[in-house]
Amino acid sequence: MKVGIDILGGDFAPDANLSGAVLAKNELPSDTTLVLIGDKDQIFSGLSALGANPDDFEIVHAPDVITMHDHPTRAIPQKPNSSIAVGFDLLANKQIDVFASTGNTGAMLVGAIYKVNTIPGIIRPCITSVLPSIDGTQAILLDVGANADCKPDVLYQFAVVGSLYSKHVYGIENPRVALLSIGEEESKGNLLTVATHKLLAESDDLNFVGNIEGRDLFLGKADVVVCDGFTGNIVLKQAEGLYGLLRKRGVKDDEYFNRFNYENYGGTPVLGVKGNVIIGHGISNDIAVKNMIKHAYEVASSGLSAKINEAFN
The missing domain is CATH 3.40.718.10 (Isopropylmalate Dehydrogenase)
Structure with a gap:
């Protein structure tokens, strides 16, 4: 399984996200690949500072950031090289099984609805x-x-x-x-x-x-x-x-x-879209990011999106 992680989203990015990814890597099954999406140089230097081996991860270069101040509906088309936009492209093309981010919640919802698409029959996705x-x-x-x-x-x-x-x-x-x-x-x-x-x-x-x-x-x-x-x-x-x-x-x-304590739960899935999308709290520290990634793995492993699609179709 491949779990995509937005490294540039959230108040404490990229440090908290990289540290959380390293922690999660040690607790997830060995056949899980964590795909780190963000600025390549920041990812390599951050992993080095943590004493982690970059070869243990898959790294996708996405240098731009959708900030908390960017307009949700305009941010993704205006910043196609952002970590959120690239993450949704990977998910839509089935290059990852789930995409998780502590970044701009509005942009994550917009991406989930318009990049991955709503399950037919669902009126409104929810969190x-x-x-x-x-x-x-x-x-x-x-x-x-x-x-x-x-x-x-x-x-x-x-x-x-x-x-x-x-x-x-x-x-x-x-x-x-x-x-x-x-x-x-x-x-x-x-x-x-x-x-x-x-x-x-x-x-x-x-x-x-x-x-x-x-x-x-x-x-x-x-x-x-x-x-x-x-x-x-x-x-x-x-x-x-x-x-x-x-x-x-x-x-x-x-x-x-x-x-x-929000750190215990990490994130929540967007229910009602065709892919597995997890939204974390913007103030997430490394523990919260770790738990977000672990929950992303649980949601993807359960086949939740497919089961909702089956129920409505």
Whole structure:
């Protein structure tokens, strides 16, 4: 398997990305090839500084950078030699099995949709986040920012792709799906959640367990939690903020709250596109990059994209 890594994306590039790649190389199966995409000179000098052998990696020269300030829809065509654009070219041409980046999230979403293409039948691709549960399990929340405005049929599809992700990557045979709302009753919520509840409740393809309230998100009541990207992004940022406050208050050795650290998860797949695309946090350090690469390997190994395509076609 070939895992493509954007070496120039993120706040701490290229150092954190190269260090994370070296760490991941030591933990992945020996038949895995890490393809480092970025400025060739920076990659060689960075690997040398880390004491790593460049021959252990495949290196693809892509000297330009899509920054966090570049416009997502214009960046890829304007910078065809950027690490993100080259990475998507490699993925689209099946020269790599999965492409991972901590770079410009908007550009990654645009590249996933227009370079790799959306799976037929998918209305809108989405991204996820992990919700650590107090019982030791974890749930996935989707969408968390790709789609601020949604309609009921879009949320229904989030439930389907979320269930497939939970089943094939996390090994949960019959994932419990819940809808995030302001009350457990099916009549509670806004027009979107009430209409979505009806669609989910009538489905024979999902293990729908009803509405879930914000206070129950971390109690292990569901394996997949569905919401629009506006709401999901607020939940995600609130959880990150709470973790930061706990650290500032000296809570640093709590086994449960340590699971809120984004470094543990590394990245999230773009669900609903024809290829395997993983987006990491822009502030990722080497540990987060390592875990992003490992998750990229897991997603590609599971054949998740192909299984979603099969489900919708």
